[in-house]
Amino acid sequence: KAGVTQTPRYLIKTRGQQVTLSCSPISGHRSVSWYQQTPGQGLQFLFEYFSETQRNKGNFPGRFSGRQFSNSRSEMNVSTLELGDSALYLCASSLRRGIQETQYFGPGTRLLVL
Amino acid sequence: GDSVTQMEGPVTLSEEAFLTINCTYTATGYPSLFWYVQYPGEGLQLLLKATKADDKGSNKGFEATYRKETTSFHLEKGSVQVSDSAVYFCALTHNAGGTSYGKLTFGQGTILTVHP
Numbered sequence: 079k080a081g082v083t084q085t086p087r088y089l090i091k092t093r094g095q096q097v098t099l100s101c102s103p104i105s106g107h108r109s110v111s112w113y114q115q116t117p118g119q120g121l122q123f124l125f126e127y128f129s130e131t132q133r134n135k136g137n138f139p140g141r142f143s144g145r146q147f148s149n150s151r152s153e154m155n156v157s158t159l160e161l162g163d164s165a166l167y168l169c170a171s172s173l174r175r176g177i178q179e180t181q182y183f184g185p186g187t188r189l190l191v192l
Numbered sequence: 193g194d195s196v197t198q199m200e201g202p203v204t205l206s207e208e209a210f211l212t213i214n215c216t217y218t219a220t221g222y223p224s225l226f227w228y229v230q231y232p233g234e235g236l237q238l239l240l241k242a243t244k245a246d247d248k249g250s251n252k253g254f255e256a257t258y259r260k261e262t263t264s265f266h267l268e269k270g271s272v273q274v275s276d277s278a279v280y281f282c283a284l285t286h287n288a289g290g291t292s293y294g295k296l297t298f299g300q301g302t303i304l305t306v307h308p
Binding site: 113120121123125126133136168170172179180182183 | 224226228234235236237238241281283285292293294295296297298299300301
């Protein structure tokens with residue numbers, strides 16, 4: 079079974095631009111979570127989607143948004159990019175069945191904002 | 193809120209040495225606990241997990257026991273290899289709803305370097 083895939087793997091943007099990142103979960107997984115990883119702040123939770131609905135959101139400004147499609151694929155968007163948005167963005171998927179909520183991560187998208 | 197604290201790194205060991213990376217947590221109720229590993233330039237890989245008190249997770253020679261009385265989930269390996277060099281993250285999640293949906297809370301990560 080294929081793992082979580084993320085595209086693109088690398089991105090370079092300039093301040094003020096916007097960016098869209100894509101995540102395809104493991105087949106059959108219905109929950110997708112997004113995280114930001116930076117050297118200073120570590121791994122921080124952005125949001126989680128299940129059945130096209132955002133069910134949880136971390137403490138990030140409204141410039142960070144996301145959505146999930148009917149096939150469980152998810153996208154996240156960052157508008158009006160700032161230098162501090164440079165990070166590795168990771169998505170993770172899980173089955174959301176029973177109490178076993180193990181999340182499986184993709185390779186990440188590395189975003190550099192200049 | 194929930195929090196996870198890992199021992200300060202980096203940790204440098206010789207091949208075949210014994211490894212311990214300490215992890216303690218603060219959380220209400222009964223979280224599930226995880227260890228993830230991140231190799232350079234890659235995402236996170238699940239190493240092992242435990243979902244209730246006294247459970248022992250194990251994988252690839254690594255072990256960790258869920259100790260509710262000490263709120264700990266220390267990672268151990270009896271004999272490390274050069275290929276174990278990576279960053280290790282301890283994490284927790286709740287199985288309840290609300291603000292816990294899909295959210296892993298991570299420790300700051302511990303860099304492990306193993307020399308031949």
